[in-house]
Structures are given as C-alpha cells and as structure tokens.
Amino acid sequence: MKVDLKKSLDSYRAKANVFRVVDVPEAQYLAIDGHGAPLNPEFATAIGALYPVAYAMKFASKNDLDRDYVVMPLEGLWWADDMSSFTTNRDKSQWEWTLLIMVPDWTTREMFDAAIAKIARKKDRPAKLDEVRLETFAESRCVQTLHVGSFDDEASVLAEMHDRFIPEHGFAMTGKHHEIYLSDFRRVEPAKLRTILRQPVRNA
Numbered sequence: 001m002k003v004d005l006k007k008s009l010d011s012y013r014a015k016a017n018v019f020r021v022v023d024v025p026e027a028q029y030l031a032i033d034g035h036g037a038p039l040n041p042e043f044a045t046a047i048g049a050l051y052p053v054a055y056a057m058k059f060a061s062k063n064d065l066d067r068d069y070v071v072m073p074l075e076g077l078w079w080a081d082d083m084s085s086f087t088t089n090r091d092k093s094q095w096e097w098t099l100l101i102m103v104p105d106w107t108t109r110e111m112f113d114a115a116i117a118k119i120a121r122k123k124d125r126p127a128k129l130d131e132v133r134l135e136t137f138a139e140s141r142c143v144q145t146l147h148v149g150s151f152d153d154e155a156s157v158l159a160e161m162h163d164r165f166i167p168e169h170g171f172a173m174t175g176k177h178h179e180i181y182l183s184d185f186r187r188v189e190p191a192k193l194r195t196i197l198r199q200p201v202r203n204a
Contacts, residue, residue: 001068002068002069002070003067003068003069003070003104004069004070005069005070005072005102005104006070006072006073006182009025010022011023011024011025011142011144012180012196014144014145014146014196015145015146016145016146016147016148017145018145018146019143019144019145019160019161019165020143020144020145021141021142021143021169021201022141022142022143022144022198023140023141023142024138024139024140024141024142024198024200025138026136026137026138027102027105027136027137027138028102028103028105028107028134028135028136029075029100029101029102029103029134029135029136029137030050030053030054030057030100030101030103030112030132030133030134031098031099031100031132031133031134031135032046032049032050032098032099032128032131032132032133033046033096033097033098033099033131034046034096034097034098034099035095035096035097036092036093036095037092037093037095038076038092038095038097038151039185043097043099045126045127045128046099046128046131047074047099048126048127048128049126049127049128049129049131049132050074050099050101050132051071051101052115052119052126052129053112053115053116053119053129053132054071054072054101054103055071056114056115056118056119057103057107057111057112057115058071060107060111060114060115061104061106061107061111064111065106067104067106069104071101072101072102072103073101073180073181073182074099074100074101074181075099075100075101075102075178075179075180075181076097076098076099076100076178076179076181077097077098077100077176077177077178078095078096078097078176078177078178078179079095079096079097079176079177080094080095080096081094082094098176103134109134112134116129116132139175139178139198139200140200141171141200141201141202142178142198142199142200142201143161143165143166143169143171143198143199143201144178144196144197144198144199145157145161145196145197146182146194146195146196146197147193147194147195147196147197148192148193148194148195149190149191149192149193150190150191150193151185151190151193151195152190154195154197157197158177158197161197161199162199166199166201167204170203170204171201171202171203171204172201172202172203172204173199173200173201174200174201174202175199175200176200177197177198177199178197178198178199178200179195179196179197179198180195180196180198181193181195182194182195182196183195
C-alpha cells in the first residue's frame with residue numbers, strides 16, 4: 001500500500017485565511033541551497049537535482065523494503081538579512097533559500113548515498129547533484145496558513161502573520177520562513193497556486 005505522508009501528517013494541513021499554531025516533528029529532507037529570486041535559472045537547476053534523488057530513493061524503498069510512498073511536495077526555506085524584503089519591498093535579490101523534499105524516516109543514509117551514486121553514473125547527470133544533501137531538523141512550534149494565489153500576493157498574508165497574529169498570541173519569530181508548494185508552479189496558473197506559509201516561533 002502506497003503511503004502519502006502529506007495526508008497523514010498534521011503539519012501538512014492548512015486552511016486559507018486561517019492562522020494555526022502547529023507542532024512540527026523532526027523529519028529528514030533532501031536539501032539544496034541557493035540565492036536570489038524564485039524561478040530563476042539557479043532555482044530551476046536546484047529542482048532538477050532534487051527530484052531525481054527523491055524518485056531514486058522512492059523506488060529503492062519500494063523495491064528493496066517493499067514500502068512504497070508518494071514523493072512529497074517541494075518545500076523552501078527562505079530568509080534574508082532584512083526580513084522586510086519579504087513583506088514590504090519584495091527585493092528578491094536579497095533572498096537566500098534552501099529547497100527541500102521530505103523523505104520518510106525509514107529511508108536511510110545508505111539509500112541516499114546509493115541514489116546519488118546511481119544518478120551520477122548517468123549521461124544526463126543533473127547539474128548541482130553534488131550539492132544535494134540529506135539532513136534532519138525539527139521546527140517545533142510554528143504558525144502556518146494556506147495561501148491560494150500568486151507568490152507575489154503573499155506579502156499581505158505574511159505581514160498579517162508576522163505583525164499581528166504572532167505577537168498577539170505571545171510569540172516571536174525564530175528560524176526561517178517556510179513554504180510548502182502543494183501545487184506544481186510549472187503547470188498551475190498563478191491564481192490557483194496552493195502554498196502553505198509557515199513561520200517557526202518561540203514564546204516572546
């Protein structure tokens with residue numbers, strides 16, 4: 001039976017126009033870093049390195065462990081020296097990012113290493129393959145909501161989250177802004193994009 005973790009994990013549930021406090025458990029992710037605006041050539045190259053590894057690990061899990069699963073959606077951690085570049089001036093040249101794909105906790109470092117080695121032998125080896133890593137982290141307490149629409153329309157939602165909801169509930173921001181892309185932005189028109197917006201917090 002194929003497992004779909006985004007349907008079973010509470011941290012992948014969100015409603016539009018509703019801010020919710022969630023406790024996000026520790027998980028492991030494929031990760032790759034970059035700089036600048038989303039959807040630029042570096043961003044596309046990073047995606048092109050992540051997905052072959054994600055699918056190689058999925059097929060190894062299915063074939064070797066008899067545990068099949070749905071590849072999880074693309075995610076991104078975003079930050080800048082001046083966080084107002086996300087909510088006010090939207091200066092994307094300041095943005096740093098880490099793209100992520102969560103992998104199940106039963107997949108191993110050995111499976112990751114084997115996936116990288118297998119893909120590296122191919123003629124169409126992805127650029128930046130050597131920059132993909134496997135890492136584990138926990139965000140713990142977060143505030144999140146579902147945004148429906150263009151990425152450029154996120155600013156007002158983030159301002160509401162950062163400047164009203166978080167302080168009014170006795171929290172302060174910590175960690176990096178996190179987005180989970182429930183829609184494939186290469187195929188879905190901007191007005192219909194579904195994105196979970198998440199911000200780790202601590203008690204103020």
